[in-house]
Amino acid sequence: MSQKCGRTVPEYGKPVSSLISTSPAGNVFRFFDEIVKIPRPSGHEEKIRAYLLGFASSRGLDASADRAGNVIIRKPASPGHENAPCVILQGHMDMVCEKETGYEIDFENDPISAYLDEGANGKGGLIRSVGTTLGADDGAGVALILDVLDSDIGCGPVEAIFTVDEEAGCTGAAALSPDSFDGKYLINLDWEEDTICLGCAGSVRTEATFDFGNDLLNISGTTEKMPVNGLSGNIFRIVIDGLRGGHSGAEIHLGRANAIKILAHLLLIPEKISLLRIEAGNLPNAIPRHAEAVFMIPHNSACGSCNPAEDLRRMNDLAENIRRDFKDADPDISVTITPAWSDLFSSPDLLPLDPEASARLLRSLSACPTGVVSADHESGMIRTSINLASVRCCPETKRVKVATLQRSLSETSLNSVSESAESAFILAGASVSRDGAHPGWTPDRESFLLKKAEAVYEKTFGTKPAMTATHAGLECGVFLRIRPDLEMISIGPTVTGEHTPDETLSVSSVEKMQIFLRNLLISIGNETKRSRKSVRRPVSFPDFSCRRSHFRIFPAGGFIS
Numbered sequence: 001m002s003q004k005c006g007r008t009v010p011e012y013g014k015p016v017s018s019l020i021s022t023s024p025a026g027n028v029f030r031f032f033d034e035i036v037k038i039p040r041p042s043g044h045e046e047k048i049r050a051y052l053l054g055f056a057s058s059r060g061l062d063a064s065a066d067r068a069g070n071v072i073i074r075k076p077a078s079p080g081h082e083n084a085p086c087v088i089l090q091g092h093m094d095m096v097c098e099k100e101t102g103y104e105i106d107f108e109n110d111p112i113s114a115y116l117d118e119g120a121n122g123k124g125g126l127i128r129s130v131g132t133t134l135g136a137d138d139g140a141g142v143a144l145i146l147d148v149l150d151s152d153i154g155c156g157p158v159e160a161i162f163t164v165d166e167e168a169g170c171t172g173a174a175a176l177s178p179d180s181f182d183g184k185y186l187i188n189l190d191w192e193e194d195t196i197c198l199g200c201a202g203s204v205r206t207e208a209t210f211d212f213g214n215d216l217l218n219i220s221g222t223t224e225k226m227p228v229n230g231l232s233g234n235i236f237r238i239v240i241d242g243l244r245g246g247h248s249g250a251e252i253h254l255g256r257a258n259a260i261k262i263l264a265h266l267l268l269i270p271e272k273i274s275l276l277r278i279e280a281g282n283l284p285n286a287i288p289r290h291a292e293a294v295f296m297i298p299h300n301s302a303c304g305s306c307n308p309a310e311d312l313r314r315m316n317d318l319a320e321n322i323r324r325d326f327k328d329a330d331p332d333i334s335v336t337i338t339p340a341w342s343d344l345f346s347s348p349d350l351l352p353l354d355p356e357a358s359a360r361l362l363r364s365l366s367a368c369p370t371g372v373v374s375a376d377h378e379s380g381m382i383r384t385s386i387n388l389a390s391v392r393c394c395p396e397t398k399r400v401k402v403a404t405l406q407r408s409l410s411e412t413s414l415n416s417v418s419e420s421a422e423s424a425f426i427l428a429g430a431s432v433s434r435d436g437a438h439p440g441w442t443p444d445r446e447s448f449l450l451k452k453a454e455a456v457y458e459k460t461f462g463t464k465p466a467m468t469a470t471h472a473g474l475e476c477g478v479f480l481r482i483r484p485d486l487e488m489i490s491i492g493p494t495v496t497g498e499h500t501p502d503e504t505l506s507v508s509s510v511e512k513m514q515i516f517l518r519n520l521l522i523s524i525g526n527e528t529k530r531s532r533k534s535v536r537r538p539v540s541f542p543d544f545s546c547r548r549s550h551f552r553i554f555p556a557g558g559f560i561s
Contacts, residue, residue: 007103007131013115016127023124025511027150032127032143032510036135037111042094042168044108045069049093052162055146068175069164075149077157077525084156084525088183088486089148089517091141091190092166092173092475096133096283096499101241101290103131103501116507124507136505137498138166141189144493144510144517153518155525159183166190166475167285169205169436173478181483185449185524187517188476188490192250192498194509196453197490199469200477201249201382201407202440205284206418208364208402208425208432215357216398217274233298234308235276237340238266238315242332245289247499248387249407249472252287253372255329259291260388262322264365266335267358269318270297270311275358277350281390284405284436285473286499288389294340298355312337351393351400361400364428365391368404373417382471384408386417402430407471409440439477441488443469449487449524456520461512491516 016036019029040048052071056063062074071093077084097107112135118125127134145160159181164172191197240259246252260280267273274296281288297308319335326333353361370388375381390403404421408414422432444450457465476488494509496502 007100009113009115009130010117012117012119013128014118016114016116018116019507023507023511025147025514028140028143028147028510028514029507031146031150032136032139032505033114035139035142036114036129039106039108039110040094040135041097041107042165045093045164049162049164052093055149059150061149066175066180068172070172070176071162072181073149073160073162075158075160078152078154081154081156081525083528085185085527085529086157086159086183087155087521087524088159088161088181088186089145090161090163090186090188090475090479091138091145092163093138093142094165094167095135095137095139096167096286098245098282098286098289098500099132100501105132107132117504120504121506121508124511127505127507129501129503132501133499134503134505136493136495136503137192138190138492140493140495140505140510144189144513147514148517148521151518153522155521157183158521163475167283170438170473170475170478173475173482176479176482178483184485184487186476186479186486186488187449187520188474188488189492189517190474191470191490191492192495194494194512195466195468195491196450196457197468197470197474198445198450198488199409199443200441200474200490201409201469201471202411202414202477203249203405203407203436203438203473204414204418204434205436206404206406206421206432206434208404208421208430210357210361210400210402210425210428210430211398212351212353212357212400213398215354217352217354233274233296235294235296235339235341236312236337237294238263238292238335238337240266240280240291240333240335241289242334243287243289244330244332244502245287245500246497247472248285248287248385248389248405250470250498252385252387252407252471253375253382255326255371256287257322257326257330257333258370258388259288260365260391261370262319262333262335263291263293264362265322266315266318267293267295267362268366269315270308272355273297273358274355275351275353275361277393278361278391278400279393281388281403283499284387284389284403286389287387289500291391294350295358349393349395351395351398360428364424364430365402367424367427368402368421369417369424370404373408374413381409381469382407383410384413384417385471386421407473409469409471411440438473439481441469441474441477441480444487447487450489452523453489453491453520456523457516460516460519 016033020026038048056073113130120126276294278293280291373384387405392401406417493513494506
């Protein structure tokens with residue numbers, strides 16, 4: 001593994017495995033410690049799939065993998081609970097792979113370097129990673145499910161569904177058929193807050209392709225003293241870095257900067273430029289933190305700009321204004337502009353566009369909306385948003401590809417904001433396509449599962465749970481499309497900074513979720529199947545060795561309504 005940036009686990013960092021013996025949820029952390037060491041980017045889940053199948057085999061559990069790569073593990077009911085309804089526990093195997101600038105890692109083969117920051121929050125600490133995303137989204141959820149499969153907690157039958165490719169389009173969940181699973185109640189373990197989630201927005205990807213085959217400059221044989229296609233000028237590299245980025249659903253409302261928008265605004269300051277290369281962003285569901293370009297400011301008066309020094313001064317002035325505007329939401333924005341004549345000869349991925357083509361591309365990026373489009377006035381919940389996510393040069397095909405992701409609670413608004421993005425790119429001469437449609441999940445506040453979860457939470461912790469719907473996407477919408485009869489909730493431990501190298505996992509929230517999930521399964525396990533008359537039984541919860549003062553283990557003989 002090559003990690004050239006020099007970052008290592010800090011001296012105060014402890015191994016995640018230390019929690020196995022010190023935390024009440026040590027079994028969960030044992031599995032999380034194993035999972036975080038398994039490379040599992042979207043589309044490359046073969047190692048984590050083998051791990052899950054091996055887990056099931058070693059415990060005598062029925063397990064299978066379908067053609068899409070999803071894994072389903074079935075655990076029979078505990079004795080005396082054979083007539084209880086089957087509960088589905090669901091999480092995804094893959095993770096978003098983002099890294100800090102300069103940190104080198106092969107996400108398909110190298111483990112994540114995770115550690116325990118014990119004194120971080122005064123509540124058992126935080127688990128962090130060095131230089132990359134941690135993968136607690138959804139490694140923590142998977143670990144919680146494995147804990148249930150590994151333990152005899154006295155509940156009904158459990159089906160564990162581990163899907164592939166959630167972070168890149170939910171193709172794994174979409175490949176499931178209605179007869180792939182039997183349960184009527186689904187608990188998704190991919191929620192990143194200490195609340196019960198009961199709904200999510202739908203989404204769609206809108207992608208633009210610019211074909212620049214007839215708009216290229218010929219730089220073969222070019223030297224510093226020879227012009228490019230008759231154009232002479234100064235060549236520079238611009239790098240936008242240091243942005244916080246974040247999840248394009250859960251954190252789109254925080255007002256953080258978008259590296260692509262900053263790059264486009266700055267490069268539109270010179271009257272004319274020629275783009276030689278442009279790269280920005282990564283995944284559709286991550287707000288872009290980094291963008292860079294190599295460009296030429298022509299000297300020729302016929303092409304407009306004759307004063308590169310003045311252009312650079314104005315670009316730096318705008319960069320300073322942008323930093324000032326985002327000083328609270330994004331305080332570490334870095335903009336560097338340096339001479340880059342050598343890039344003409346050292347870079348294998350140049351796509352030298354003429355000034356007119358460069359302007360069309362940059363103006364479309366400037367015109368494309370990004371961020372929050374609308375919100376509910378009463379609740380403040382985001383209704384519709386768009387993320388201008390990535391720009392990619394494809395020199396071999398002489399094309400530039402731009403990816404965006406739209407989200408909305410309303411199908412009409414989703415189509416409307418997608419059309420806004422389409423229009424910006426079509427007017428600039430691009431071809432546009434939509435794909436990756438992700439169905440939303442409409443809250444059902446009357447469902448048996450939700451009411452049961454509310455009652456168990458209040459009985460366990462002494463307070464009513466917070467209830468919410470999320471602007472982020474969850475696989476629940478896909479499952480509901482496959483099986484409209486499903487009742488679902490989403491829960492999970494507290495994860496912050498997901499989809500960024502700042503991602504953390506709260507230790508105390510994992511301990512809390514272990515208790516909540518187990519108690520909820522035990523309570524459902526004391527119900528008969530809903531096709532029959534509901535029968536209330538005394539509920540006695542075993543001691544799960546979690547004696548923290550803010551947890552309540554249900555007493556023997558208690559009743560859950």
